[in-house]
Amino acid sequence: GNSVTQMEGPVTLSEEAFLTINCTYTATGYPSLFWYVQYPGEGLQLLLKATKADDKGSNKGFEATYRKETTSFHLEKGSVQVSDSAVYFCALSDLVGSNYKLTFGKGTLLTVNP
């Protein structure tokens, strides 16, 4: 079945540091890939998405490129801020049976210190 493997956290960085959170996936079909973010006390918010190979999703300075050859969708940001502290989830959406569902990674807790 489908699965998503994310880099284990927690990740602690200083403000303005470079961020990479690794994500790889296994899927039988042609999934779309997503990064969701969960700020403390809040729900899951879509951060960015990519729907086909070589697509790059970007939002709020974050980027991720859909790499079919390495089945990866790594999240990057060039200069993190304290406000980026949150849990980040990599997810894929694929057709399962008659409907679509999201399969999530375990989540990576990012803490950014001033």
Added chain:
Amino acid sequence: EPEVTQTPSHQVTQMGQEVILRCVPISNHLYFYWYRQILGQKVEFLVSFYNNEISEKSEIFDDQFSVERPDGSNFTLKIRSTKLEDSAMYFCASTRTGGTNQPQHFGDGTRLSIL
């Protein structure tokens, strides 16, 4: 921006009791989902719902679980006889259309604590 809203934010229930978690999806959305996240574990798919019926359900979604769209705006998840292992954060989500490229919009979740 329209939001998915969930109530209550925290529910504490005795083991064996019934619990109903409520969700109001975004108003023009047609596909609805429930997920759960046990503390420290992955967010897991429970069930999807479209056109007033369940489209897909996971192994977790056994006979103790049911979903309903009672009035065209609410989407509820019922657990008939709760167990300790049902303690988790439950998320509702919705999309306007089907398709793998449609991001699901999530509520803030209900934290369910079974005593």
